[in-house]
Amino acid sequence: MTDQQLLERIVLNPKVLAGKPVIRGTRLSVSITLFLNKIKKIFYQLRNCT
Known part of the structure; x- marks a missing residue:
């Protein structure tokens, strides 16, 4: 998924x-x-340390 596609999913609504x-x-x-x-x-990361 491109950055543009990700940004299209973000909206601002008061x-x-x-x-x-x-x-x-x-x-x-x-x-x-x-x-x-x-x-x-x-x-x-923690799970893979042990």
Whole structure:
């Protein structure tokens, strides 16, 4: 998926989550999505250390 395609999925709507960027058609904020992705990477790194 290209950067442009990803950016097309991000919308700003003052009526949804106080105008924070969200994934189109959801109430998932971009910041939460990035945070969960970071946690997932850390989890896999920790899991592979043992």
